[in-house]
Amino acid sequence: MCVNAPVFIRELELTEPVEDLELPPRPDGTAYQGARLLVRLQRAPVGEVQLPPDRLSAEAIVNAIWKDLSGSINALRAEVSLPPLALLTTRGVAAVDALSHGSHDFKNQQGLNAGGAKCKGTPSPPKLTAPVTVAEIELTSPDAVRYISIAEAEPDEVRQALVLVRAGGRPLTTIAVDAPGGRVDAESCAAQAHAALAAAGDLPEPDSAALSGPPAVDSSPGAVQYPQISVVIATRERPQLLARCLRSLAELDYPDYEVIVVDNAPLTDDTVQLIRQWTELSVRYVREDRRGLAAAHNRGLLEAHGAIVAFTDDDVIVDKCWLREIVGAFRAADDVACVTGLIMPAELQTQPQVILEAQGNFGKGFRQRVVDLDTHRPADPLFPFTAGKLGSGANMSFDRDKLRAVGGFDPATGVGTAARGGDDLSAFFTVIAAGFQLVYQPTALVWHHHRRDFDSMVGQAHGYGVGLGAYLMSAVWRHPALLGSALRRAPAALAYAFGPSSPRTANASGSGWPRKLIWLERRGLLLGPFAYVRSRWNTRNEPHLFKN
Numbered sequence: 001m002c003v004n005a006p007v008f009i010r011e012l013e014l015t016e017p018v019e020d021l022e023l024p025p026r027p028d029g030t031a032y033q034g035a036r037l038l039v040r041l042q043r044a045p046v047g048e049v050q051l052p053p054d055r056l057s058a059e060a061i062v063n064a065i066w067k068d069l070s071g072s073i074n075a076l077r078a079e080v081s082l083p084p085l086a087l088l089t090t091r092g093v094a095a096v097d098a099l100s101h102g103s104h105d106f107k108n109q110q111g112l113n114a115g116g117a118k119c120k121g122t123p124s125p126p127k128l129t130a131p132v133t134v135a136e137i138e139l140t141s142p143d144a145v146r147y148i149s150i151a152e153a154e155p156d157e158v159r160q161a162l163v164l165v166r167a168g169g170r171p172l173t174t175i176a177v178d179a180p181g182g183r184v185d186a187e188s189c190a191a192q193a194h195a196a197l198a199a200a201g202d203l204p205e206p207d208s209a210a211l212s213g214p215p216a217v218d219s220s221p222g223a224v225q226y227p228q229i230s231v232v233i234a235t236r237e238r239p240q241l242l243a244r245c246l247r248s249l250a251e252l253d254y255p256d257y258e259v260i261v262v263d264n265a266p267l268t269d270d271t272v273q274l275i276r277q278w279t280e281l282s283v284r285y286v287r288e289d290r291r292g293l294a295a296a297h298n299r300g301l302l303e304a305h306g307a308i309v310a311f312t313d314d315d316v317i318v319d320k321c322w323l324r325e326i327v328g329a330f331r332a333a334d335d336v337a338c339v340t341g342l343i344m345p346a347e348l349q350t351q352p353q354v355i356l357e358a359q360g361n362f363g364k365g366f367r368q369r370v371v372d373l374d375t376h377r378p379a380d381p382l383f384p385f386t387a388g389k390l391g392s393g394a395n396m397s398f399d400r401d402k403l404r405a406v407g408g409f410d411p412a413t414g415v416g417t418a419a420r421g422g423d424d425l426s427a428f429f430t431v432i433a434a435g436f437q438l439v440y441q442p443t444a445l446v447w448h449h450h451r452r453d454f455d456s457m458v459g460q461a462h463g464y465g466v467g468l469g470a471y472l473m474s475a476v477w478r479h480p481a482l483l484g485s486a487l488r489r490a491p492a493a494l495a496y497a498f499g500p501s502s503p504r505t506a507n508a509s510g511s512g513w514p515r516k517l518i519w520l521e522r523r524g525l526l527l528g529p530f531a532y533v534r535s536r537w538n539t540r541n542e543p544h545l546f547k548n
Helices: 058-079 093-097 106-113 186-199 239-249 270-277 293-303 322-330 351-360 400-405 423-433 454-478 480-498 503-510 515-538
Strands: 008-013 035-041 044-051 132-138 145-149 158-167 170-180 229-235 257-264 283-288 308-313 316-318 336-345 369-371 395-399 437-448
Touching: 008 158, 008 170, 035 058, 044 058, 132 186, 158 186, 170 186, 170 437, 229 239, 229 293, 229 322, 239 257, 239 270, 239 316, 257 270, 257 293, 270 283, 283 293, 293 308, 293 400, 293 423, 308 316, 308 322, 308 400, 322 336, 322 395, 322 437, 336 400, 336 423, 351 454, 395 400, 395 423, 395 437, 400 423, 423 437, 423 454, 454 480, 454 515
Parallel strands: 008 035, 132 158, 229 257, 229 308, 257 283, 336 437
Antiparallel strands: 035 044, 132 145, 158 170, 308 395, 316 437, 336 395, 369 437
16 A cells, blocks of 8 residues: 555544444545554554555454554553453454453543543544644534644645644544545534544533633632733744744733743844834843743743733744633632643644654643642642643743742753753642642643654653653752652652553553653653752852742
8 A cells, every 4th residue: 555545544442343344435536545543442542553445354454453553452451450362353352351351441541540530521642644734623613624734735645634622612622534635624523523522421511601701700809800911932043933923922812911032042133133023012022141941931930010920932822812711720729829721733744743742741631620739639649749740831821929939940940951851840849839729721722833853852852851850859959848758759750750561651652652762761861860960050150030
């Protein structure tokens, strides 16, 4: 079968009987040249197989799945303490398990093993092959699909599309659909979206509140219904990406916000020239010569006039309701210091972008979550050290005064320092350790442009590992009272990071994350604490903008 031959894409659930597959005609009347089956086990992704049109009998499908994916199937079974299967039949996995084990929900078990039950409506990401169209559909008016990016494809090529499904503006799930020529048929897409939501028992209520309205009213005396928000973007020598981000900020549906661009240790005047010529919205330019993302974020925090400071990156496009949803999330609990949000891919044109999206865990689901050390403590034995499950720096907002009070961002962390990252995780940990609440708000949405090439992934994987190790060192360095708690959790943390059967390792293998990158990330994790100590030494003479 030719690599670019049009194939029929279908999901196959292994807990159901496998039947012969008949290929339907293509929309243009021509024939598909085979089938790509996205294989799942109780909705958890297993992998995919591609078959020619003459090998689509039930027996041939089962044989191909067992040949290519038996290891992945048994890895999922091991996670719920089931013995390995010796064979797969056309009756499906459920028929085998019914003999002695009953029913198991692998999808939810994966969430439990990761430290907390997964919320309803949080599907496992579909298997994708680049280039992939990225789009969204609104179920209350499904006559059109809005494209974020379109797959580079010939008119007769059938590609895939990753579609964000909304109802009343609220993101509900993502689905993978056929995209002939990179385009999505709105009617077919809406039907598949309804089917996916119905299968998950997550159909939207007819009277559910829509977005774009005012945030929840704060009825406390003297409360400001639309508090000023300061949007801070740290950047360094990427004016084209910054311009795209600024254009999306100009479209925000919020009455009172300012935009601050922090130019971090610039080598040229390209960024300042861009801001001087910018006319679509008012932007305040600030230069910060101390190298490092945390230093740039602290400068933005210092310069901010708004009661809420929303941080994003220059390679991001923000949703028009981003700030309204952030304000609503700050009112979701009594003492919120931080709000994080959903991060969707803005493009999936290359396979490295697809792999990074599957492994990077940018999206944290489609249900609001409130976490703290008290009544909202998640069922995660490693909490609060697993701050990476709470959000990412491309979409994080803070109560300005609360973040200043706890010391701001750790200047020894972040890209641009020896620590290479971890500034966002350190800030999440710090506000929670101080007794405040963090809210994950999926309706506060941004679209992120992942790096396109494999070489960038190599540096990113190592840097992520170093940053994670540096963050963990920062957590105990800045909060020595938690050292005992960290040591008690160390064996479980090491098993989670390095264990061959841990969910983290299984996710890396299932997403196609190359083994080289797994080891680079692990090596970086071990080096991270030493990198943090070096970074602390490098910044020892620099003034701290905030004291805790």
